[in-house]
Amino acid sequence: MKPWVLGLTGGIGSGKSAVVDAFGRLGVHWVDADHAARWVVEPGRPALGLIVDRFGEAVLASDGSLDRAALRERVFREPEQRKWLEQLLHPLIRQETAEHLARATSPYAIMVSPLLVESGQHHQVARVLVVDVPEALQLERAIRRDQSSEAQIRAILNAQASREERLRHADDVLVNERDRAWLESEVKRLHEFYLTLRGGQE
Structure with a gap:
């Protein structure tokens, strides 16, 4: 079951x-949607490229990973940008979370x-x-x-x-x-x- x-x-x-x-x-067995939110924007995952296309290299840390604080700075000020980001990430986070939950025993x-x-x-x-x-x-x-x-x-x-x-x-x-x-x-x-x-x- x-x-x-x-x-x-x-x-x-x-x-x-x-x-x-x-x-x-x-x-x-549990999975945290916040962890899934980090996994979907790891270097090499498509979402990170789309975020950089929209917000520029300034949202990247020196090691090429997402600088979450810099991105947060940008989207907190502009509701439109936050909406765009949520529409991109929520479905991906949902999918990632569902895959982890499916492994529960x-x-x-x-x-x-x-x-x-x-x-x-x-x-x-x-x-x-x-x-x-x-x-x-x-x-x-x-x-x-x-x-x-x-x-x-x-x-x-x-x-x-x-x-x-x-x-x-x-x-x-x-x-x-x-x-x-x-x-x-x-x-x-x-x-x-x-x-x-x-x-x-x-």
Whole structure:
């Protein structure tokens, strides 16, 4: 039987990676759409050439790989460019992600995506788990982790779906504001519940 797919999402700094690592330790196969987003623009892949044709060599690092920060600088300022980039990359990321999920041998597999709701990827999954944290904690974690300014993090927060929007699509919510041990036990509880589901629904 093909594994059903759980979509895992949450805003920046919510702790998605800690959650998915815990699922991984329980033997659940997962793929991160953010990783797939890097794979599709690796040197030698067609998408990178198209990006350079449009934005010029300035978006390349000295080793010929994509300079993500330089590209982000350009597209954040111009909604038109961001739209073009998303139309190019989203289908490729979707395909890459699907290929990885197809290799899963666990009863269910997880697709991690910060933009699960915004990109419409939630239509591709059987169930949605939202990792949620209060915004103040989100900001504090993200600033600490990315060494970014509060303004930069707020810009990313504003580009992501609002908490309300994300929670509206959630089948399950994990509020990640306590310690790691508590998080592990919550993941285990969800995992045991997920193992009882057929096709991701009760």
